[in-house]
Amino acid sequence: MTISSTPDDVSVAPRHLRFDVAEDLKTLWHGNDAFRTAFFNALSLQFPDGEQQFINAVRHYRDRIDDPKLAEEIRGFIGQEALHSREHKSYNEALKARGYDIDGLDRRFRKHMDWVARLPASRQLAGTCGAEHYTAVLANAILSHPEWMDGATPTMRALWRWHAIEETEHKSVAFDVYRHCIGNERLRRIVFLFVTWNFFKYTFINTCSLLKTDGELWNLRTWLGGLNFLWGKPGVLRKCLPDFLAYFRKGFHPWQQDNRSLLEDNLRELENVV
Template identity: 40%
Template sequence: MLDLTVRKIDVDLSQGFGRHWNGGDAYRTQLFNALSMTFPLGEQLFIDAVRDVPEACLRDPVLRAQVKDFVGQEATHRHQHVQYNRELERQGLPYTREEKLKKRMRRVDKLGVLNRLAITCALEHYTAMLADGALRYPEWLQGAEPQMRTVWSWHAVEELEHKGVAFDAYVAAGGGYRRRVLWYLHASAIFAIDAFMQTLHNLRNDGHLFKARTWTGRCASGSGATGWRGTSCGRRWPTCRRASTPGSTTTGT
C-alpha cells in the first residue's frame, strides 16, 4: 500500500485567474471549470462515507492510516476548489447544477454506509482516470496559467495516490461486487450528464455556445437585412446561409 501525503500548495486563487486560463482555449477551460464546480460537494460525500466506516471493520492499521490521510487530502482539495469556484462566480460563471446536486446528496445521505462507499468508489474511479489523463497527456493543460497548472497537477497526483482507499474500505466493511457495479452504472450516468450540462452552461455564459456568426450579404426574404451581426433574418436561427463570397447574396433556408 502506498503512503499518502497531505500536501499544501502555495496558490491563492482569490487573487483571480484568466477567463480562458487553459491555454486561451474556452472549451478546455470550461470543461475543467465544470469539474471544479462539482468537487466541493462530491469530496464532502467521499469524506463522510469513509469516516462512517465502523472502526471494527478497519482492522488493518495501514488502511486506517490511509483512510485518515484520504480525508486530509480530500478536505484540502475541497478548500482549494471552494476558492476556485468563488472566482468563477465573480467571472459570471455560476454553478447552475448546484441545487440539483444538493438535492441528490440529501438523498444519498440517507443511504447506508455501504451504498455511500459504493458511490464513492465509482466517482473515485473517474477522478483517478481524469487525474491520469491530466498527468499523462500534456496537451490537456498545454499553455495553462502556472498557478492553474499547479492546482490541477497537485490534485491529480493526490487522486492517483488515494484512488484505491475507498475501494479497500468498502471491501473491509463487507461490500460486495453486485452493489458496487449497480452504483457504478448509476453514478456514471449522473456524472456524465452533470459534467456535460455544466460545461454547456459555462460555454453559453462565456459567449462560446450558440454564438451568432457574422454574415456578409443579403437575405432572400426581402427584408433588406445586410451584413447582420448577432441577429438573424426573420427572427429565426439561422434563416439564411453564409454567402460563398463576401458581398454576395445569401439564399434562405
C-alpha cells in the first residue's frame, strides 16, 4: 500500500553541505538592513530545537509505516532536518559570539519545546505537521521570489536557499505519516492554531531581542521598513497568508501547492555557489 504522496520526481535526501557564516553574521548581512537581518536571524534561533522535535515526533510512528517509499522518505526527512539543525546551531553560535543574548532566548524556547515533548505523540505529530506547513510556505516564498533576498551576502543566500529546497522536498513526509497513523482532521486544525500563536510569538520575541542589542528596537524607521517588508511591499507575510490559511481547508495536502518546478532552477543556482 502506497502512503507517500511525494511526487516520484522529488527526492528526499540530505545534502551534506556546510556554510561558514561566522564572518557574515558579524554584519547586517541582509543588505545592511537591521530589520531584515534580525527577522531571518530570529527564524534561525528556532530551528535547532524545533527540527529535533520534528524528528522525534515522526520517529514515534516510523515503525507503523509499511510503505517502502515513505519509509525511505522518513530516513531522508530525518537526515535533512538533522543537518538543518546542525547548520543553524553553528549559525546561532556565531550570533552569540557577536554579543546577542542567545542563551536567554534559547532557554525560553527550550522550555516551550520541553513542554511540547511531554504532549501525547499524536499532538506532537500534529504540531510537526503545522510547523512544517509554515516552513514549507516560507520556503516556497523564498524560492519563488529570489529578489526578497537581494542584498544578502552570497553565503547567506545559499544557506537559506538550501534550507528552502529541502523543506520543499520533504514538506509532505510528516503529513503523510499523520494522515496514515492518526488522520484526525479536527486535531490537525486545532493544533495548527497553537502552532501559529507560538511561531509568531517566538519570531517576534527573538526579533525584538536582536534589534535591542543592535540599538534599533525603538527606531521608528527600522520598524516602518520592517512592516513594509513583511506586510507592504514586497510583503513577505502578506503574500504567504493565503497559503498559510490553506491549512484549514478540508482535504488540505501540502502538495496541492505543486512547486516542483522551483526545485530544479534553485538547485542549479545552489550548485553554482557551494
